[in-house]
Amino acid sequence: MKILIFSASTGGGHKRAAAALEDTIKRMDPSAEVTVVDGLRAIGKVYDKTVVNGYYFLVKKTPKFYGGLYKITDRKNLMYKAVMQSNASMARKLLEEIKRHDPDVIIMCHAFITAMVSKLKKQGKLDEKVKSIALITDYDAHRTYVAPNIDAYVLAEPQMAPKLIEEYGVDESIIYPLGIPTFDKFNVPGAKEEICRREGLDPNKTTVLLMAGSFGVTGVLKFYKKLAEIDENLQLIVITGKNEKLYEKLEEAVEELGAKGRTKLLYFVDNVEDYMHVSDLIVTKPGGLTITESLACHLPMAIYNAFPGQEQFNVNFLLRHKAAISVDKKTGAEDISELLHSPERLEAMRESCKQLARPNAAEDMYRLAKELGGDNEEENP
Numbered sequence: 001m002k003i004l005i006f007s008a009s010t011g012g013g014h015k016r017a018a019a020a021l022e023d024t025i026k027r028m029d030p031s032a033e034v035t036v037v038d039g040l041r042a043i044g045k046v047y048d049k050t051v052v053n054g055y056y057f058l059v060k061k062t063p064k065f066y067g068g069l070y071k072i073t074d075r076k077n078l079m080y081k082a083v084m085q086s087n088a089s090m091a092r093k094l095l096e097e098i099k100r101h102d103p104d105v106i107i108m109c110h111a112f113i114t115a116m117v118s119k120l121k122k123q124g125k126l127d128e129k130v131k132s133i134a135l136i137t138d139y140d141a142h143r144t145y146v147a148p149n150i151d152a153y154v155l156a157e158p159q160m161a162p163k164l165i166e167e168y169g170v171d172e173s174i175i176y177p178l179g180i181p182t183f184d185k186f187n188v189p190g191a192k193e194e195i196c197r198r199e200g201l202d203p204n205k206t207t208v209l210l211m212a213g214s215f216g217v218t219g220v221l222k223f224y225k226k227l228a229e230i231d232e233n234l235q236l237i238v239i240t241g242k243n244e245k246l247y248e249k250l251e252e253a254v255e256e257l258g259a260k261g262r263t264k265l266l267y268f269v270d271n272v273e274d275y276m277h278v279s280d281l282i283v284t285k286p287g288g289l290t291i292t293e294s295l296a297c298h299l300p301m302a303i304y305n306a307f308p309g310q311e312q313f314n315v316n317f318l319l320r321h322k323a324a325i326s327v328d329k330k331t332g333a334e335d336i337s338e339l340l341h342s343p344e345r346l347e348a349m350r351e352s353c354k355q356l357a358r359p360n361a362a363e364d365m366y367r368l369a370k371e372l373g374g375d376n377e378e379e380n381p
Contacts, residue, residue: 004103006039008110013289020181024362039113042097067308087115104373118147131372138288140313179358186296187359205235209279226333286314295357300349323352
């Protein structure tokens with residue numbers, strides 16, 4: 001069976017979901033031919049840069065404007081039609097990539113790619129045997145994620161389904177609330193004592209993980225300082241991602257506060273799951289995959305600096321289910337300290353995360369792909 005997964009670089013979530021799904025498929029069925037392709041890049045460098053850079057500019061420089069666009073394009077109007085037609089116009093270039101891999105099933109991790117595949121199917125340029133699955137990598141649906149002629153929609157959670165059915169007219173029979181794929185290492189906790197010993201952490205201290213890479217420099221510095229000052233018994237893990245300036249500034253702040261012994265400052269890491277498994281709380285932006293990975297680790301969240309649009313909807317989902325709190329730069333440190341000193345409340349949040357987690361999402365999604373593709377043979381355990 002051949003599976004082609006289209007990811008995109010508009011945020012790390014699309015790529016991580018695609019990579020997790022690829023990893024799971026190869027583990028479950030070594031005979032399966034699975035390929036991950038950056039769909040936007042495959043269409044062309046100019047298109048890719050325009051979409052990716054445009055996205056980052058809007059969410060970082062003009063978040064309110066982006067939020068307005070997000071709301072407008074969630075309704076049937078001229079703006080929505082223009083966006084969909086613009087995306088669909090690139091379908092011909094995507095077809096070349098699809099023909100190159102000759103898949104039985106195409107999985108789309110980005111809304112723009114879904115629109116293109118929809119057009120190709122409508123035009124009859126894809127064989128009817130080729131099945132298509134759209135994965136929505138956030139905790140709320142949006143009209144641009146939905147297009148005709150798609151064989152299945154995989155949702156992060158079941159409560160998204162009514163919106164697709166009632167507002168977007170999607171047939172209930174093709175909706176599958178299987179969850180967002182994550183790597184197995186998030187779903188299976190490592191031994192806390194062992195991880196702490198390896199990473200130089202104290203397993204007996206209350207630990208907060210701060211994912212700071214997307215916050216900018218000034219806001220994170222102030223937030224970290226307040227958090228470090230408000231509770232000297234707190235153990236802090238700070239991951240800056242590939243933000244050199246932020247890392248350097250935080251390094252100075254750790255030294256100034258004399259907090260080196262209780263702060264583990266990290267640049268880019270490939271074992272974030274270890275730090276999630278040993279933490280009591282994560283402070284992060286509410287990207288769809290970060291949320292999913294935190295839920296998989298049963299890790300309560302303090303959400304910081306959500307931009308209008310899908311991130312705010314993600315926050316609303318978490319708050320509704322009491323799996324997170326929302327904090328700001330003024331009172332956030334105090335709110336986090338209060339939560340950490342309320343063990344019953346924190347445990348209730350952890351239980352909510354556990355209930356929301358979908359550890360078998362990747363496996364279930366592969367089974368769906370096999371069912372749609374007509375391959376019903378049992379996979380390897």
